[in-house]
Amino acid sequence: MKNGSIDTALRLQLPWPSDLQIIPAGPFLRFFALLIDHVVMFFAFIVLSLVAVFASIPLDVETAKGFIVFLYLVAIFIIYNGYFFLSEWLMKGQTPGKMVCGLRVLQLDGSEADIWALLIRNLLRPGDMFPYLAGAWVFYVPTYLLAGVTSVVVPHFRRLGDLAAGTVVVYDRSPLLNLRRRTAAIVPASATKIYSLRRVDPTLYEAVARFMARRDSISQARREEIAGSCYDDLKRIFAWTGPDPTPEELIERIHHFRMQGG
Structure with a gap:
């Protein structure tokens, strides 16, 4: 888990210990x-x-x-x-x-x-x-x-x-200015399956959706920093088949899992 703050981020309050964050708008x-x-x-x-x-x-x-x-x-x-x-x-x-x-x-x-x-x-x-x-x-x-x-x-x-x-x-999803982000949750058919190990609080899915909506507007290094900061938390909540995904891939698969009604 990485130290230091990301911009002026606020830690998201979830029922379990977590480093998920929301980003205040300037x-x-x-x-x-x-x-x-x-x-x-x-x-x-x-x-x-x-x-x-x-x-x-x-x-x-x-x-x-x-x-x-x-x-x-x-x-x-x-x-x-x-x-x-x-x-x-x-x-x-x-x-x-x-x-x-x-x-x-x-x-x-x-x-x-x-x-x-x-x-x-x-x-x-x-x-x-x-x-x-x-x-x-x-x-x-x-x-x-x-x-x-x-x-x-x-x-x-x-x-x-x-x-x-x-x-x-x-920052939140902008349906009018970021239409191309609607395809952000598409995962190849060959991707490994993912499962939730416990009941997932809706605020977690909301945080994942915010990350997916904003990721195209931030640098790769910053995306890796954000995804890496919550990787350990997400591994305690979700399991999957096949090789371990990267932190950003895991968030993308969780988002796809949610969009498919998981």
Whole structure:
């Protein structure tokens, strides 16, 4: 088992001793995910504004003005306060931006973030958005300067909302940017069979899937380091026929075993 840390990795908490890790996402990729989310929010705001305009057509001018202003304020409140929470809740820790960039919100122990953790991290988002640039009327543009500074200073790139909720944003599978990785689990028909020696916790398969999804984006030396760090753990859980595979081959076969319904 190798010593030393891999990037800013966090050890995955499993029911047995393990060196499996999750990799926190850096601020730059998170910025692009945030940018995508704000583009989506902008178009959502445009749609709601058009709905308000068309809904006010049957009304007289004065009533229509008040109605449009009311719906405008409601749209701002819903989009800025509900978009991130609802997305992360319904998409299991992802927003459209995070999904495109291959990111996901998890608990620090590697488990799925629950609704309360997602609620807490997003209730503090207005603070992470500070300071704001003044815009037209009640519309202000968030700079996320505080979140940027915090994510650089705090370990594992966590902003204030993450600190309060006990969450972290990690690298995950990106179905839109990494389509070629869908073939990563293909194993030759001649490969040896693999068997589980005990009930396997789903978080282990999830960790294996994350490794398979990300392995094409990291160097061979780093892949060998990650795979080698958990090789002994996996040998206690799985058995196979034929010659021993390399650490990376073992992870690939476990992933294939899972995809085949093992």
